Amino acid sequence: MYNIIAVDISGRHKINDRYYMVCAAVSVSITAEHIERVNQIKIKPFWLDSAPELTDIIQVIEDTAKEIEFGGTIITEHGEMYNQPERVVASMFSREFKYQESLGDRSSIELAHHISLCTRNLLLSELGIES
Amino acid sequence: MKRVILVQRNEPTNDESRNIRKLIELQDLARSANYKVVGDVTQTRRPDRKYQIGRGKVEELALMMEELGADGIIFSNQLSTTQIYNISETCKCEVIDKFQLILEIFAKRATTKRSKLQVELAKLQYELPKAKAIMSLLKKEERPGFMGLGSYEDSYEQDIRSRINRIKKELASVQKDNESLRIKRHEYGFSIVSLAGYTSSGKSTLFNALVDEDVHVEDMLFTTLLPITRALNICGRRVLLTDTVGFIEDLPHWMIDAFRSTLNEIFLADVILLVVDASESPDIMRQKLVTSHDTFWEQIKGVPIITVLNKIDRITENELKERLENVGYLTPNPVAVSAKNGLGFDELKNEIYRQLPKWKRETVSLPMSEYGMSIVSWLFNEGIVHNINYKDRIIVDFEARDEIILKARIIEKKDKHGHNHMFT
Numbered sequence: 001m002y003n004i005i006a007v008d009i010s011g012r013h014k015i016n017d018r019y020y021m022v023c024a025a026v027s028v029s030i031t032a033e034h035i036e037r038v039n040q041i042k043i044k045p046f047w048l049d050s051a052p053e054l055t056d057i058i059q060v061i062e063d064t065a066k067e068i069e070f071g072g073t074i075i076t077e078h079g080e081m082y083n084q085p086e087r088v089v090a091s092m093f094s095r096e097f098k099y100q101e102s103l104g105d106r107s108s109i110e111l112a113h114h115i116s117l118c119t120r121n122l123l124l125s126e127l128g129i130e131s
Numbered sequence: 132m133k134r135v136i137l138v139q140r141n142e143p144t145n146d147e148s149r150n151i152r153k154l155i156e157l158q159d160l161a162r163s164a165n166y167k168v169v170g171d172v173t174q175t176r177r178p179d180r181k182y183q184i185g186r187g188k189v190e191e192l193a194l195m196m197e198e199l200g201a202d203g204i205i206f207s208n209q210l211s212t213t214q215i216y217n218i219s220e221t222c223k224c225e226v227i228d229k230f231q232l233i234l235e236i237f238a239k240r241a242t243t244k245r246s247k248l249q250v251e252l253a254k255l256q257y258e259l260p261k262a263k264a265i266m267s268l269l270k271k272e273e274r275p276g277f278m279g280l281g282s283y284e285d286s287y288e289q290d291i292r293s294r295i296n297r298i299k300k301e302l303a304s305v306q307k308d309n310e311s312l313r314i315k316r317h318e319y320g321f322s323i324v325s326l327a328g329y330t331s332s333g334k335s336t337l338f339n340a341l342v343d344e345d346v347h348v349e350d351m352l353f354t355t356l357l358p359i360t361r362a363l364n365i366c367g368r369r370v371l372l373t374d375t376v377g378f379i380e381d382l383p384h385w386m387i388d389a390f391r392s393t394l395n396e397i398f399l400a401d402v403i404l405l406v407v408d409a410s411e412s413p414d415i416m417r418q419k420l421v422t423s424h425d426t427f428w429e430q431i432k433g434v435p436i437i438t439v440l441n442k443i444d445r446i447t448e449n450e451l452k453e454r455l456e457n458v459g460y461l462t463p464n465p466v467a468v469s470a471k472n473g474l475g476f477d478e479l480k481n482e483i484y485r486q487l488p489k490w491k492r493e494t495v496s497l498p499m500s501e502y503g504m505s506i507v508s509w510l511f512n513e514g515i516v517h518n519i520n521y522k523d524r525i526i527v528d529f530e531a532r533d534e535i536i537l538k539a540r541i542i543e544k545k546d547k548h549g550h551n552h553m554f555t
Contacts, residue, residue, distance in 0.1 A: 002460060032463040033436055085144045101421045102461045103436075106428050 001029050001036050003072035006108035007061050009080060010116040012052060015129060019048040022123065023060050024116035027070040030104035035111065042067045043119050054082055058092050065095070073098055075105050134200060135161060137171040138192065139207035140184045148414055157207045157229060159331065164236045169199045182221075183214045193222045205232055212264035230257060230386065245305045252298045253386050255291050262288040321362070321371045322487050323399065327427075328406035329419045330377030333441040337406060337470035338374040341479075366484040367515035367530075373400070378419075378426055402486045403427075403436045404479075409467065410445035413457035420461040435486040438462035439479065444469040490514065490530045495543045497525045506542055510535070 006028060011021040023046060027039040044064045048056065057080065065074055073096040081089045081099075090097045100106050124130075137157050141150045154171060161168050172192055174184045182189045183206065192204065203225040204218065210228040219226045227235075234257060237250045258265075266287050326334040342361040360373045405423055407416060420438075427436070440462070443451055451467055459465070466482050468475035497503035503525050510516055514531025531539075 032438075032459075032461055087146075088144075101417075101424065103424050103428060103463070104460075106424070 001031055003027060003029050003039065003070050004105065004108060005065050005068055005070070005072045005074050006105070006112045007065060007074055007076050007080070008109055008112035008116045009057065009060060010113070010120045014051070015124075017049075019046075019050075019052060020120065020124060020129065021046045021048065021052065021060065022116045022120040023064040024112045024119065025061070025064040025068055025074075026108060026112045026115065027068045027072060028108045028111070030102075030108060033103040035104060035107050038111075039070045040068050041115060043115060045119075045123060054084060054089070055092070057081065058089070062094060072096075075100055075109065077109055132165055132167045133202045134169045135166045135203045135205050136192065136195060136199065136201045137161065137168055137205050137207065138184060139171070139173045140178060141173055141175040143175055143177065149418070152415060152418065153207055157205065157232075160229065160232055160236065161205055164232055164239065166203070166205070169201050170195060178208070181214065181217050183208055183210055183218070189218055189221050192218075196222050196224060203227070205229070212261045233386065245302070248298050248302050248305070252295065252302065255295050255298070256386075259288065259291050259295070262291055321369050322401045323371050323373065324363075324365075324402045324404060324483060324487075325373045325375055325400035326404050326406055327375055328377060328404075328423060328439075329408070332377065332406045332408045332419075333470050334377065334406045335374055337404075337439065337441060337468070338372060340470045340473060341476070342372055365480050365487070368484060368487055368490070370483070370487070378422055400434060401488055402483055403431065403434055404439050404483070405436050405463075406439045406441050407462070408442050409440035409451060409454055410442040413454050416454060417458050417461065420458055424461065436463045437479070437482050437486060438465045440465055440467045441470055443467045443474060444472050488532070490532050491536055492517070492528070492530045493536045493539065494526060494528045495539045497527065497543065498546055499524055503546075506539070510539065 004027075006026045007023065009021055009023045012019065023044050025042045027041075028035050029037040029039060042064055044060075044067075046060050046063075052060070061074060061076070074093065075098055078099050086097075086099050100109055137154065139150070139154050139157065150173065154173065158168055158171075172184075172188065172195065174188050176185060179185055184192075195201075196204070201224070204222060204227075206226065206228040208228065209230060210218075210226070215226050215228075234250065234254050237246075237253065326338055328334050338359070338361075342363050360371050363370045363372045405420075407420060407423075409416070411419075438461075440451070440454070446454075455462070455465060464482055464486065466475060466479045468479050497506050499521065507516075507519065507525055507527060510527055510529050510531070513535045514529045516527060516529045518526075518528035520526040529539075
C-alpha cells in the first residue's frame, strides 16, 4: 500500500468567454488494484480568461496539491497534460509526477474526476452560469 | 519463406527502449507469419504524408531490397493507401503494415467458423476507410456511368459495409450461444478462471501444466486465437480454466472490437490470472503490465486479479526480488511460478482458491437411509465435504455455494417434519 495524489481538472472549455475550471486533488492509499483509504481531498476553482496552456494546468495542479498534507506522487490522465510525454511534463513539476498506470491509479483518478465535475456543476448553478 | 525488410519510423518524442521493444515485437510477429527478416531500417522523424518515412530513406530502402534480395517490406507504423502505393511504386515490391501482418497471422491461425468470421470482420474494417482510395487509384483512367458521372467508390464501399453488417449479425448469434453456455457453467457450480497477459508470456504453457494437457505451444506470437477451456480441481473447488489470446501494445480499436468475443472470456471470469514474463527487464515488464491494466480498466470492475510472474527458472532469486520492488505497484496478488518446472504451483492454486467467490460452510443432518445417502453423494458432487459422521443420522459438514446450502437446508427441514421426498 502506498500514497498517491490523484488529480483531475473539470471545465476546460469556454463558457461566456471564460474558462471556469475546478481542480480536485485526492490523497489516497492504494494497492495495485484498489483504493484502500482516502486520506484527504482538496478542491480549488480557477477562472481563466484565455484557454489554459500546459504551464497553466501545471500551476493549477501544483496550487491544489500543495494544500494536501500527505506526501505522494501526483498522478493524472494523459489527456490532462495534452498527451505530452511523461518526461517533459515531469520535468516541469516541482514535485514527483507520473501518468496513471495501475488499476488503483485509475480508480483514484476516477474518484477525483467525479469530485471535480460535481463541484463544478454545483458552483456554476450557484453562480447562475449556464453551462 | 518470404524474405522481408522491417521498417519503423520512430516518433522523436519516444523513448529509445520503447522503439527497440516495438521493433523486436514486429520481428516476432513477422516470424509468426512465416517471414524471414533479412534486415531492418529505422528513422526518427515526424511522419511524411507521401511515404511515412523520408523520401530519401525510401530510395535507400529500394537499394537495400536489391542488395539483400528481399521480397517485401513490413512497416511498424500504420500506412495510408497512398503511402502503400507510393512506397511499392519506388521499391517495386509488396508493402504491408503491422496491422495487416497481424490480420495475416490471425487468418492463418483461424480454424473455427467463429474465428474465421472475426478475422474477416477485422479485415473488412481495416479495408473500409481505404476502399475509396483503392478504387480511385486502380481506376484512375476510367469514368463509369452516364457521361462519366457515376463512381465505383460508393458501390465498393457499400458492398464492404453490407458484408460487415452481415458478419456482425452472424457473430452476435454465435456469441449469444457462448453466453448461455457461460451462465450454465455457473449454474453447475463451476467458477471461471481466465488466463490473460501479453503475447509470449507463457499462458499456454502454464495452462498445459495446470490442467496437464497438450495445447499447442510455440515460441511464436498469437498461438492461441480461440479460448480453450478445461476443468480443474483447486483445493476441492471445480474450476474452469480458460486460455485466451494475448495482448499486444497499440492494438487499434477496430481490431479489439473484432476480437471482443475472445477477450470476453477474460472479462466475465470470476478470477483473472495475469501472466507476466518475469525474465524480461523490469522496464519492459512495467510497460507490458501497464498495457494489461489499460485493457482491463474499462471492462472488469471488481474481478480479483492474480499476477503470475512466470519463467522464474530463468532468473535468480535476487533478480526476482528486484523486479518485484520495481513493478510491485502494478502486480496485484503476485505469485512467482515456473510453468516449465512446475515451481510455485501450490502457492498459485492456494491463491486462486483464496480469490474464488466465497462458499459458506454448513452442517446438516440427514436420515440414515438410501435417500439420505443419495443426498450425501449429491453434496460430494456439488461442494467440498470436510467431515462426515455416520451415527443414527448422517452429519455432514460441507462447504458449497448459497443455492446448494439452501437446498440442503430445505431437504433437512422437510425430513424433520416427516416428509420423505425423493430428491431430484
